[in-house]
Amino acid sequence: xxxxxxxxxxxxxxxxxxxxxxxxxxxxxxxxxxxxxxxxxxxxxxxxxxxxxxxxxxxxxxxxxxxxxxxxxxxxxxxxxxxxxxxxxxxxxxxxxxxxxxxxxxxxxxxxxxxxxxxxxxxxxxxxxxxxxxxxxxxxxxxxxxxxxxxxxxxxxxxxxxxxxxxxxxxxxxxxxxxxxxxxxxxxxxxxxxxxxxxxxxxxxxxxxxxxxxxxxxxxxxxxxxxxxxxxxxxxxxxxxxxxxxxxxxxxxxxxxxxxxxxxxxxxxxxxxxxxxxxxxxxxxxxxxxxxxxxxxxxxxxxxxxxxxxxxxxxxxxxxxxxxxxxxxxxxxxxxxxxxxxxxxxxxxxxxxxxxxxxxxxxxxxxxxxxxxx
Amino acid sequence: xxxxxxxxxxxxxxxxxxxxxxxxxxxxxxxxxxxxxxxxxxxxxxxxxxxxxxxxxxxxxxxxxxxxxxxxxxxxxxxxxxxxxxxxxxxxxxxxxxxxxxxxxxxxxxxxxxxxxxxxxxxxxxxxxxxxxxxxxxxxxxxxxxxxxxxxxxxxxxxxxxxxxxxxxxxxxxxxxxxxxxxxxxxxxxxxxxxxxxxxxxxxxxxxxxxxxxxxxxxxxxxxxxxxxxxxxxxxxxxxxxxxxxxxxxxxxxxxxxxxxxxxxxxxxxxxxxxxxxxxxxxxxxxxxxxxxxxxxxxxxxxxxxxxxxxxxxxxxxxxxxxxxxxxxxxxxxxxxxxxxxxxxxxxxxxxxxxxxxxxxxxxxxxxxxxxxx
Numbered sequence: 013x014x015x016x017x018x019x020x021x022x023x024x025x026x027x028x029x030x031x032x033x034x035x036x037x038x039x040x041x042x043x044x045x046x047x048x049x050x051x052x053x054x055x056x057x058x059x060x061x062x063x064x065x066x067x068x069x070x071x072x073x074x075x076x077x078x079x080x081x082x083x084x085x086x087x088x089x090x091x092x093x094x095x096x097x098x099x100x101x102x103x104x105x106x107x108x109x110x111x112x113x114x115x116x117x118x119x120x121x122x123x124x125x126x127x128x129x130x131x132x133x134x135x136x137x138x139x140x141x142x143x144x145x146x147x148x149x150x151x152x153x154x155x156x157x158x159x160x161x162x163x164x165x166x167x168x169x170x171x172x173x174x175x176x177x178x179x180x181x182x183x184x185x186x187x188x189x190x191x192x193x194x195x196x197x198x199x200x201x202x203x204x205x206x207x208x209x210x211x212x213x214x215x216x217x218x219x220x221x222x223x224x225x226x227x228x229x230x231x232x233x234x235x236x237x238x239x240x241x242x243x244x245x246x247x248x249x250x251x252x253x254x255x256x257x258x259x260x261x262x263x264x265x266x267x268x269x270x271x272x273x274x275x276x277x278x279x280x281x282x283x284x285x286x287x288x289x290x291x292x293x294x295x296x297x298x299x300x301x302x303x304x305x306x307x308x309x310x311x312x313x314x315x316x317x318x319x320x321x322x323x324x325x326x327x328x329x330x331x332x333x334x335x336x337x338x339x340x341x342x343x344x345x346x347x348x349x350x351x352x353x354x355x356x357x358x359x360x361x362x363x364x365x366x367x368x369x370x371x372x373x374x375x376x377x378x379x380x381x382x383x384x385x386x
Numbered sequence: 387x388x389x390x391x392x393x394x395x396x397x398x399x400x401x402x403x404x405x406x407x408x409x410x411x412x413x414x415x416x417x418x419x420x421x422x423x424x425x426x427x428x429x430x431x432x433x434x435x436x437x438x439x440x441x442x443x444x445x446x447x448x449x450x451x452x453x454x455x456x457x458x459x460x461x462x463x464x465x466x467x468x469x470x471x472x473x474x475x476x477x478x479x480x481x482x483x484x485x486x487x488x489x490x491x492x493x494x495x496x497x498x499x500x501x502x503x504x505x506x507x508x509x510x511x512x513x514x515x516x517x518x519x520x521x522x523x524x525x526x527x528x529x530x531x532x533x534x535x536x537x538x539x540x541x542x543x544x545x546x547x548x549x550x551x552x553x554x555x556x557x558x559x560x561x562x563x564x565x566x567x568x569x570x571x572x573x574x575x576x577x578x579x580x581x582x583x584x585x586x587x588x589x590x591x592x593x594x595x596x597x598x599x600x601x602x603x604x605x606x607x608x609x610x611x612x613x614x615x616x617x618x619x620x621x622x623x624x625x626x627x628x629x630x631x632x633x634x635x636x637x638x639x640x641x642x643x644x645x646x647x648x649x650x651x652x653x654x655x656x657x658x659x660x661x662x663x664x665x666x667x668x669x670x671x672x673x674x675x676x677x678x679x680x681x682x683x684x685x686x687x688x689x690x691x692x693x694x695x696x697x698x699x700x701x702x703x704x705x706x707x708x709x710x711x712x713x714x715x716x717x718x719x720x721x722x723x724x725x726x727x728x729x730x731x732x733x734x735x736x737x738x739x740x741x742x743x744x745x746x747x748x749x750x751x752x753x754x755x756x757x758x759x760x
Contacts, residue, residue, distance in 0.1 A: 024456075024479075024480070024483070024760060025477070025479075025760070026760060027760075058700060058701075080662075080700055080701045081701060082398075100646065100658065100701045100702065101646035101647040101656060101658075101702075101720075102646070103399070103644040103645070103646050103658060103720065103721055104720065104721045105398075105399075105644060105721060106398070109398070124647075125647055126647060126648070126720055128719065128720050128721075129647075129720055143647075145649075148652070150649070150656070150699060150702055150704075151646075151647045151649060151656050151702070152649075181699065270477040270479060271477070272474065272475035272476065272477050272525075273475040273498075273499055273500060273503075273517075273525045274500070275519075275524070275525060275526075278522070282475060282524070282525050284474065284475075284477060287667075287733065288454075288736060288758075289760075291666055292665055292666035292667045292668070292733055293661075293666045294666070294668075325524060325555065326432060326454055326732055327432075327454045327455060327474045328474065328475075328524055328525070330524075345502065346475075346477065346478065346500055346502050346503055347477055347478045347479060347502075358700055359661065359666055362662060362737070363736070363758075364759075365758065365759055384662075384737075384739065385738075385739055386398060386399070386400060386401075386663075
């Protein structure tokens with residue numbers, strides 16, 4: 013059914029909109045892929061930070077999840093999720109909070125890539141994955157680093173070795189399924205060869221975890237991998253569209269905004285969505301098509317291809333024609349409504365404390381809280 | 387007194403720190419300037435969004451304020467502020483909320499630069515300032531635009547004309563007191579000549595409001611101006627330091643963070659403050675010295691001049707030597723604490739729901755809530 017768009021009229025702007033029907037298509041697409049590839053899926057909930065959204069990942073059953081903060085671990089545990097990976101290198105100071113959540117029955121697992129961290133988690137009796145660097149993007153050990161075995165030994169002696177994980181964040185910088193499949197193979201090879209190195213040293217490695225949204229959607233073969241992670245795919249965004257992971261018309265997130273002025277000499281229509289509502293993320297700036305602070309749609313979500321949010325102040329966005337497009341600007345009087353598609357769903361959603369949800373069953377708009385903090 | 391820094395040890399990271407003593411110096415500096423220039427001060431509370439911080443603007447007396455959202459107007463009215471300027475072009479749909487707050491006793495004034503807006507505010511009996519464009523930065527009418535008088539007539543006939551206002555946002559793009567004084571004079575001339583044009587047409591213009599943090603700190607003469615606005619000056623940040631409005635060591639805001647890993651081959655120390663804690667704002671990117679995602683200080687706030695946050699993911703920051711600096715990275719083991727100075731205080735503060743305040747009287751750390759939304 014078509015969502016009831018009449019309720020948009022009463023919504024104060026700027027406001028974060030979530031199209032549930034698109035989100036469910038995105039969730040279904042990756043769930044099918046994971047099943048076909050023979051791996052379990054551990055979605056990253058750092059994009060949504062919403063209990064309601066996470067509930068829809070596996071048809072109402074609290075699924076295994078990945079989190080980026082201990083606050084997420086705590087909120088999602090309270091919402092029924094029991095199997096949680098905290099996928100940011102652990103600081104020893106945070107282990108007390110990890111232990112507290114584990115003591116309540118949460119199978120919370122941390123990641124690390126250093127010996128001091130390994131000694132600290134063993135002292136706290138917290139299970140860990142060793143982070144593997146598959147593409148030079150961030151943290152992690154190369155699979156042939158001798159430290160891998162040393163850390164594996166520290167962990168196994170304390171009963172804390174769960175396995176290995178990697179994330180090819182550099183896959184965001186290349187375009188197209190072939191390039192993403194190459195990065196998926198980098199992830200697989202790095203994680204599987206690290207697991208094999210551990211095995212060869214007599215250290216069991218039950219979990220081999222890989223993933224990023226681009227690689228998860230392009231991987232051809234995940235032999236040796238046990239689980240797949242991805243986050244932004246639930247909503248998608250212009251960065252993902254720009255590297256051809258999704259089409260623009262499946263992006264589930266947008267910001268509803270109202271026209272508040274014009275500067276005709278500059279060709280600007282001014283809207284009440286500035287960077288506070290859209291975020292400062294300019295993730296498409298380095299892509300082939302720079303989408304400024306976002307693509308412009310009409311109130312019903314139809315893309316207005318000639319327009320772009322060309323700049324943003326705190327509570328002002330400037331809408332103009334894209335460079336190269338001949339005018340005139342469409343007539344958008346003060347009070348008109350538009351929707352802006354985000355560069356980066358994680359960043360834009362983080363600027364808001366709730367989603368205004370257009371339900372897939374076509375009923376009235378719903379409000380789903382989201383949370384932040386650490 | 388020196389703040390009690392021992393309480394920092396117990397703070398989970400990342401965490402937003404506010405040095406009250408520095409904030410009070412910044413508040414005092416501009417209050418003195420405004421007094422010397424013979425204008426009243428209407429601080430912009432969009433940076434702080436904190437009732438506790440706003441209470442310190444005028445020694446505990448709720449001061450006249452500028453706001454960027456109606457949510458701010460409502461929260462600060464409930465905290466005792468009665469004289470509030472909503473300095474974002476009004477959308478007709480928002481007038482009902484403005485009226486509701488006015489009906490409760492708030493002297494809430496809006497801004498506009500179009501005839502349709504003027505007609506809407508007259509119908510709602512809401513007073514308004516006409517926005518004047520002094521530097522081509524955003525909205526507003528040029529002072530010689532005939533629409534100024536037409537809008538003035540619509541407003542005066544409805545009893546809604548309060549005056550004019552302008553904001554030289556382009557002053558952020560130039561460096562040094564002389565350049566900022568030139569922009570201050572642009573603001574003054576534009577606002578005063580608009581007020582004179584209204585006077586000449588028989589339209590009284592009691593309020594002549596100007597300001598931005600750079601121009602407010604550099605203006606030499608404000609003849610004809612009645613009030614001065616500025617916001618980020620309460621905290622200051624690296625953008626303001628980069629254009630020489632403040633020194634780095636008076637920036638009141640920072641993000642406390644913990645080292646969570648290393649990537650020696652890349653020269654990275656990885657911290658738990660990514661863009662979620664620091665914001666995506668890269669306001670220093672176009673300045674002479676690009677500060678990356680922020681300058682690095684030790685736990686006590688001493689600047690480590692050789693270091694910079696060179697890149698950021700959602701919950702990871704990468705600290706490295708500045709380009710051109712030789713030499714080994716300092717030894718910062720996992721678990722070490724650092725502080726990061728923000729590019730843009732408004733954006734960084736907006737990523738957090740409270741301030742951890744180091745009080746100027748040296749007592750224990752305080753928590754001041756901050757709010758967001760619209």
